Amino acid sequence: MSEDIHALSGAYAVDALDDVERARFERHLAGCPACRAEVDGLVAAASELSVLTEAAPPASLRAKVLAEIATVRPLPPLTAPQAESGDDAVTSAPPAPSQPAAEAAPAESHGDQGRHADELSERRRSRSARGLARGWRVVVAAATVAVLAIGGFTVWRQIDKDPSRALADQVLAAPDATRYGARLAGGATATIVRSTSLQKAVIVTSGMAQPPTGKVFQLWLQDATGHMTSAGLMPGGGDQVVVLSGDASHSKGAGITVEPAGGSDQPTTNPIAFVAFA
Numbered sequence: 068m069s070e071d072i073h074a075l076s077g078a079y080a081v082d083a084l085d086d087v088e089r090a091r092f093e094r095h096l097a098g099c100p101a102c103r104a105e106v107d108g109l110v111a112a113a114s115e116l117s118v119l120t121e122a123a124p125p126a127s128l129r130a131k132v133l134a135e136i137a138t139v140r141p142l143p144p145l146t147a148p149q150a151e152s153g154d155d156a157v158t159s160a161p162p163a164p165s166q167p168a169a170e171a172a173p174a175e176s177h178g179d180q181g182r183h184a185d186e187l188s189e190r191r192r193s194r195s196a197r198g199l200a201r202g203w204r205v206v207v208a209a210a211t212v213a214v215l216a217i218g219g220f221t222v223w224r225q226i227d228k229d230p231s232r233a234l235a236d237q238v239l240a241a242p243d244a245t246r247y248g249a250r251l252a253g254g255a256t257a258t259i260v261r262s263t264s265l266q267k268a269v270i271v272t273s274g275m276a277q278p279p280t281g282k283v284f285q286l287w288l289q290d291a292t293g294h295m296t297s298a299g300l301m302p303g304g305g306d307q308v309v310v311l312s313g314d315a316s317h318s319k320g321a322g323i324t325v326e327p328a329g330g331s332d333q334p335t336t337n338p339i340a341f342v343a344f345a
Contacts, residue, residue, distance in 0.1 A: 076102045080109035231310045238262045238269045247342040251275060257340050259321050268315035269308060277304040278325055285330045286311050289320040300330050320344055
């Protein structure tokens with residue numbers, strides 16, 4: 068395990084630590100605001116990536132990249148490391164003028180020479196350890212970015228990967244999203260959000276009661292002739308965010324009915340909620 072515990076934030080965010088490392092890092096995390104902020108940022112980035120959709124690159128991208136390569140200045144070649152400076156540097160001094168043997172300075176003892184050599188080795192080991200720690204931080208950061216870019220992974224905090232929820236988020240955030248509200252019995256509310264550009268509609272319910280035993284809530288889209296087409300079943304009552312199946316871009320309205328388990332081909336009861344897309 069790296070001595071620089073701060074460098075583990077990326078691995079922790081993608082659940083890449085073993086049990087011992089995780090326990091140690093979580094103790095550190097409790098008292099390190101910088102690491103908490105870094106972990107939160109990585110998790111937030113992963114959350115954003117979970118709702119991204121694939122898009123084909125433009126045909127001109129490859130040609131543009133190849134053309135730009137010729138304009139990029141290459142890095143200079145690596146050179147041999149220079150002599151260390153500071154305490155580790157060995158400097159040469161001009162020879163001292165000759166003196167009588169009786170006045171010459173006493174030579175350094177073998178013990179002093181050994182002690183200085185040990186100090187020099189210790190400094191070099193310390194610098195090497197710091198360099199390795201920095202290198203480990205860079206490697207972990209790069210690996211974290213790579214994992215985030217790939218997407219489709221599990222982080223320590225569970226991220227919702229349900230494709231329908233990702234689509235619901237896109238509809239709710241669409242520039243042309245239009246909202247239609249309805250109030251249900253018992254004070255519950257239902258809001259249907261439609262995006263004609265995405266050809267989809269989403270229902271958002273709050274405080275909705277559970278369907279009767281043996282029954283389900285079924286969603287419907289109404290066309291221009293008044294015909295109702297099934298748009299799927301709701302998973303239950305309560306607070307729900309559900310994408311209506313089918314193309315909602317030309318629909319004139321949407322509704323909810325109570326149907327037998329498994330749903331019906333056509334509504335068998337009056338809608339408990341209906342909104343017209345005026």
